[in-house]
Amino acid sequence: MVWRSTIRRHPAMQDVPWAMTLCFTGHRPEGLPQLPETRAALDAALGYRIERALEMGFTHFLVGMADGIDYMAAMHLFRLRAKYPGLCVIGAVPGPDHAECYRRSGYDMSHLEAVLAGADMTVTLDGDCLHRASSAYLGRDRFMVENASAIIAVCSERRSGSLSTFRMALEKKLAYCRLFPYPPDGTLPSPQDWPADCYGL
Numbered sequence: 001m002v003w004r005s006t007i008r009r010h011p012a013m014q015d016v017p018w019a020m021t022l023c024f025t026g027h028r029p030e031g032l033p034q035l036p037e038t039r040a041a042l043d044a045a046l047g048y049r050i051e052r053a054l055e056m057g058f059t060h061f062l063v064g065m066a067d068g069i070d071y072m073a074a075m076h077l078f079r080l081r082a083k084y085p086g087l088c089v090i091g092a093v094p095g096p097d098h099a100e101c102y103r104r105s106g107y108d109m110s111h112l113e114a115v116l117a118g119a120d121m122t123v124t125l126d127g128d129c130l131h132r133a134s135s136a137y138l139g140r141d142r143f144m145v146e147n148a149s150a151i152i153a154v155c156s157e158r159r160s161g162s163l164s165t166f167r168m169a170l171e172k173k174l175a176y177c178r179l180f181p182y183p184p185d186g187t188l189p190s191p192q193d194w195p196a197d198c199y200g201l
Contacts, residue, residue: 016060016090016147022053022201023062023092023144025165026069026154028107032181037188042154042181045194047076049152049177053201054080060088062144065098065115067107069154069162074115091119094140095127141165150175150201156182175200 026032033039050061050073061077064070077089095101102112116122125143127136141161145151151169153176155162169176177198183189 016088018147019149020058021060021062021090021148022058022150022152023148023169024064024070024073024152025141025144025162025169026073026152027156027160027162027181028066028068031156031158031160031162032068032154038182041183041188041191042179042194043072044191045179045189045196046072046152046154047079048191048194049179049196049201050076051080053150053152053177054084054087056201058150059084059086060090062090062092062148063115063119064092064140064144065094065102065112067102067111071111071115073152074118078118088120089115089118091115091122092140092144093122093124094136095125095129097129098124098127098136101129101133137161138164141168145169145172145174148174150177152176152201153178154181156180177201 033042046069063074074089077087081087099112103109125139127139129136141164145165145168151166151174153162153166155166155178157163166178177196180195183195189195
């Protein structure tokens, strides 16, 4: 059972069922496999874990609005809506200037636009992405962890915001499934056999 005594919920999330809410964290495109076949296999493993969460009864999914894993997760969720009609995608926007920061960073704007258009709701936080990016993204990550009971993470042991978010989730005792970005032996396992460390999820 997930213990939530130290978690403070955001006012915009008061009507969202905490126990059935899952968030994501994961690397941006540059931190993911560059070989198309390896990235496709990782994407399939992510989709498998998302559908397992849906089968467990999770209905609400917090997406952090970054390119990479956030975008990939959102695309799976949009695809699965027809099968799981109660599915709700919530975009966690780090700050009002997030789109401009995203554009200046050189990420694919069509990915951000697709997630914004497809999300059932968005929560825009008060971070200053252009001038205090680290603080803005940390605030976004904390918001997601404090408003979810579980997390799917895709991150290596390399120091990153995604790893920090995953460790934050461990401290808050969220259920988790962590996928590792690269298979250790260079093979391409099936989605259910992709290297993962999971607890309660």
